[in-house]
Amino acid sequence: MLAQFTKRVPEVLEWLATFGADPEGGVTRLLYTDAWLQAQQALAAIMQELGLEPKYDAVGNLYGKLQGINPELKPVLTGSHIDTVKNGGKYDGAYGVIASMLALGYLKAAFGAPKRTLEVVSFCEEEGSRFPLTFWGSGHVTGVHQMEAAATIADREGITLLDAMQRAGFTGGQGDSASRNDLGAYIEIHIEQGSVLEYNGKQIGIVTAIVGQKRLTVRVLGKANHAGTTPMTMRRDALAGAAEMVALTEKLALEEGDPLVATVGKLEVKQGTSNVVPGEVEFTLDIRHTDESKLQTFCTNLLTKLEEIAMRRELDIQSVEHLSVSPVVMHSGISAEIESICQDQGFKGMKLPSGAGHDAQLFGAVCPTALIFVPSRGGLSHNPEELTSAEDLAAGFQTLVQLLYQYGYGGKADEIL
Secondary structure (H helix, E strand, O other): OHHHHHHHHHHHHHHHOOOOEOOOOOEOOOOOOHHHHHHHHHHHHHHHHOOOEEEEOOOOOEEEEEOOOOOOOOOEEEEEEOOOOOOEOOOOOHHHHHHHHHHHHHHHHHHOOOOOOEEEEEEOOOOOOOOOOOOHHHHHHOOOOOHHHHHOOEOOOOOEHHHHHHHOOOOOOOOOOOOOOOOOEEEEEEEOOOOHHHHHOOOEEEEEEEOEEEEEEEEEEOOOEEOOOOOHHHOOOHHHHHHHHHHHHHHHHHHHOOOOEEEOOOEEEOOOOOOEEOOEEEEEEEEEEOOHHHHHHHHHHHHHHHHHHHHHOOOEEEEEEEEEEOOEEOOHHHHHHHHHHHHHHOOOEEEEEEOOOOOHHHHOOOOOEEEEEEOOHHHOOOOOOOOOOHHHHHHHHHHHHHHHHHHHOOOOOOOOO
C-alpha cells in the first residue's frame, strides 16, 4: 500500500501544476487568484477522498484533519504552501502539501485513527509574489500577521489584500481568527532550492536552522562631473567607490566562511550616462547566517569598512536596513528522529542549514519545529526547470510517513510536545 501512495506523489504534483500553468512553461499561482482558489478547492476534494476532514480558516489556509483518539495530546501539523512566484516551478511548496496530504491518507488507510491528531495544511501564501508581504498564511496561524493589515496593502493593480481575500470567499472577519495555540509540533518537507544535497550525493536534508537575514540599501554620494574634463585625481566617483565596496563585501564574506552569505543583488547608477562621472549610486545588501551574533558582528564590521572607503574617497554614504530576521533553530529531538529514520530506511541523509526562508521559521518560535529537504536538480528553484527526481521525492515522502507515524501512532505519540 505504501508503494501505491508513494507513486501518487509525482502524479499529483503534475496534476496540481495544471492550476496556473503558463503557456511558456512554469506555474503562476498567486494568492487569491482564480488559479489559486481552484487549486485549494481541488486539494480539499482529495483530502476528503483520503478520509481527512477538510476545513478553511478565515484567510484561506486549508486544513485536512486526521482525528486522534486522545484529545489531551496536542496535534502535529505538517504541510507547506501552494502559492508560487510568477512563472515558478512545480515543486516549491507544493511538494510539502502533497507529500503531507498523501502521508496522512496512507496512515489512515493502513493504521486507522492515530493516538494524536495529525493535520495537513496548505497555507494560502508564503512567497510574497502578489502583495508586498510574505507568510500571510502561516503568519496568521502563528499570530505574526493581523487582519487589519489587509485593508492597507495592495497589489500592482491597486487591489487591496482585503478585497482580494473577500472576492475569493474568505471574510477575514475579526471574529474569525486564524491563529492557533494548540499545536504540539510543526513538520515541513520542502525541496532544498539549492545544490548542497545533490553535490554531496544525499537524498534527505535534516535542517538544523533557518538562517537569519538582514537586507539593506546603501546609498553612495559623490559629485557628478564631465568625464573628459575632470582629471582622475580630482574625481569623487560614486560608482568607483561602490565597486570597491561590492568587492570588499565578497572578500569579507569569503573570509568569514560558511554558512554566512552576502549578496549585492541590485546596483543602480543614478545618472547612468557614459560621459558623466557618476555622482550617486545605490546598491542592496542581503546578508544571512544561522548565528545571530555572528550575523550582527559581520554587518557592523562591513558597514564600518564601507564608511572607511567612503571617507578615503571623499564620498558620503548612507545605509537603511529594511529587514532584520533572527535565525530559527529546529527542534533537536524531532531532527534526531529524522536522522534515525534515514539510517533505518537506508536513505542517505545529512545535516545542513536552510539559506532560504520557509513557513517553518515562523513556527519555530511557538512550537517544536522540523524541516526536511529533498534535493533540487542543479539547485534550481523559482524556475520552470525546477526538478526533483522521482526517487528523491519517494525518499522524502517515506521519511515523512515514518516520522508522522512515530508521533501519531508509535513510540513518540505519547510524548508531551
